[in-house]
């Protein structure tokens with residue numbers, strides 16, 4: 237069922253091959269958006285856009301830690317639709333280990349994906365948003381971007397950085413009529429969560445809690461800028 241304020245919008249989503257990004261791609265499409273989806277596993281993306289009845293070109297292979305590939309994602313969306321209304325910087329990786337384990341490769345991967353990937357996305361879409369004097373940036377933060385999680389020093393650091401980036405963008409981009417949402421999920425059902433925590437059972441929110449929050453923010457009229465949404469499973473502190 238189409239949703240007022242979503243219908244006809246072009247929404248670029250990074251990290252749409254699984255988890256929160258994939259659910260958002262589904263729910264936003266149902267609500268009437270045209271999504272352009274990016275991730276490294278392009279086969280999964282191709283299957284997704286086929287299911288949505290969207291052009292094959294809406295599935296874009298991208299490693300967000302590579303600036304030129306993020307640029308290509310944005311340019312592909314512009315070539316397809318001539319405009320972008322929303323950029324969802326959602327791709328992210330999480331590895332938890334004590335700092336003294338010195339898992340430097342994982343630190344690099346998290347910083348490159350979770351922080352640089354978001355900055356590259358912003359940089360690539362900004363000229364278009366400024367020209368249109370319109371646009372919305374949605375950054376996926378985390379509750380651990382508000383308080384540090386044990387054994388998650390680097391992951392938490394990347395999400396603290398996202399909060400700083402979102403707030404800084406909100407301030408700087410106001411004159412261009414660009415809206416910025418920082419969304420902070422607690423544990424939410426996804427492939428990524430299962431990989432990070434294995435069989436350890438913990439309460440989780442459904443991934444639609446995330447997409448519902450996105451739909452709420454995107455469907456607001458242009459003069460309403462939703463800046464912060466935090467949610468967590470009811471059963472967790």
Ligand SMILES: NC(=O)c1ccc[n+]([C@@H]2O[C@H](COP(=O)([O-])OP(=O)(O)OC[C@H]3O[C@@H](n4cnc5c(N)ncnc54)[C@H](OP(=O)(O)O)[C@@H]3O)[C@@H](O)[C@H]2O)c1
Pocket residue numbers: 250251252253254255256257274275276277278298299300301326327328329330349376377378379420421422423424425426427428429
């Ligand atoms: N689920 C939770 O509990 C939770 C809580 C708080 C915040 N988050 C955040 O939510 C976001 C989505 O996570 P998720 O839980 O949905 O995990 P997920 O199921 O693992 O999804 C992560 C997505 O990011 C993509 N990705 C990873 N590295 C990438 C790269 N270098 N370039 C492009 N795409 C990349 C993955 O696709 P490919 O592997 O195909 O590239 C996948 O589509 C992340 O930013 C995560 O930090 C999740």
